[in-house]
Amino acid sequence: MRAEPPAWAPGPAQAAALLEEAADLLVLHRDFAAAVERCEAGCDSLGPGPGPGPGHGHESFAEVKCSLCVVGIQALAEMNRWREVLSWVLHYYHVPEHLPPKVLELCILLYSKVREPQVMLEVGSSWLGSPANQRLPEFGSLLELYLAQVLLPLGRFGAAEELVRGCSALDSERRLQLLGTIGESRCRWARREEETRPGAEERQDPATETLLGVLSQKLLTMLTLLRRALRSMSNHFYLLPYKKMLLATFLLYLVVVRLDPASPTSLPFIYKLVQLFRQAWAAVLSPIHRPPIRD
Template sequence: MRSEPAAAAPLRSSEPLAGPPVPARAAWLLEEATDLLVLHRDFAAALERCEAGCDSLGPAAAAAGSSAEVKCSLCVVGIQALAEMNRWREVLSWVLQYYHVPEHLPPKILELCILLYSRVREPQIMLEVGSSWLRDITNKSLPEYGSLLELYLLRVLLPLGQFEGAEELVRGCDVFDSAQQLALLKTICESQCQWTRQEVMHSTAEEQQNIIRETVLGALSQKLLTVLRLFRRALRSMSSHFYLIPYKKMLLAAFMLYLVVVRLDPASPTSLPFLYRLVHLFRQVWAAVSSPVRRPLVQD
């Protein structure tokens, strides 16, 4: 990276800068930021240079002159760097920290912000900012006012369905002649008709989805009711069958099941004493059977 020059470095813009000389540090940081953005693709470093350049200019750069143009160029490079880093949500707040209010935004920066948020399909972010800028009396005298109003109309108001506000804005604007006003009003009318057709199609699609959903739910509910009826019939038949069995047989069967499952289960701790007694009884019977019979002696 080259060292900071002692004098003001020339800007790369082809347009000459008017007014007092540009501060040397801000001009040099603008060149550094542009190189980092375009040549080196180091967006974080480019944003850092832009912030340093805007801080070096201070609030005095809001006035007309070369300092204001350098500040605007630094913000343009910073917006591009933020967009390249996918940090476009921070663009508006980042710019307003140097211009404080939307009315003081340069036309180039306002145009870039409208295009950026329109491209990412978030035009509502620029709704209040653009309206505040266009209502400002000082901005109405700028040569870019008409083009920015048309851009705000096409990229912000119409995509958001603000047709009444767009029509009022066009009719109350003095920079358009009658032909331009008629063309814009026609565009607003066509956009409103297209919006209405889309709303009708969307509502029709929702109604069809609701009908399909209700039909599916109705079929499922009918199947569920059928299954519940069959289950109820099965329970009734089973209960009537159990009523025919004598209670003594049922108790005997339950006791036998208890003996087989619980008392004769080797894995059950409660079955161990019972098994020990069975084994001991078996050994006694086997000893009695296998041992020789001894008769007692009979005395005369």
């Protein structure tokens, strides 16, 4: 069993020793869970840290804490626990604006690699919108990384243009270059949508063909019923008076011209029409009006 780490005095000295041990566990021993534990212990040993402001103590404190988080991010990613990374680092920095540039860069690259760039939308926007961060030397490179890995892949072109135009840390030349890059990305996005649109229409063709097949089958059934009705009427036309022939013609007009074949109520109507015609014919050809039987 591995011995427990020694009880160091609180402060950056203990955190630095835990950082060295966490790095060895990550790189040499590939014990990622233990590396995360050492990083957490190191961050906890730092406490709230020195107050803001320049000074050797503040820089040393921030550097050790940032390095602990970098090792912890890598160890969590190796264990496929990347979903915990952002909440893990915010537990120690509390707000996105306080994240060190290196930590923010690793988070953007990580969530872009796993194709979840939307996780960094709010965090990146908050960090880049901070006036204090805009004075950092890493601000320009992080802005470009945020555009390339988060906003543009998500199609947030309006937000990207607003961010670039409102950034006072960019000179006019660099601002124009970034706006041109955003415009090119917008055009590529539009072309991809146009290219994929015909494919979607082609995927709908089988469903359309199926619908047309069903309608054709209904139309064929309706025409079969009409043929039976016509045959039944044609066999007895010579017995009908002139007015009854006009009535039969009018009924045919209603069926053939006015009836919508695609209507779901068409077939039941035709069945009823045939039955009514047969009942009417039976009434017309009652024993009183039935023609004499010829030998």
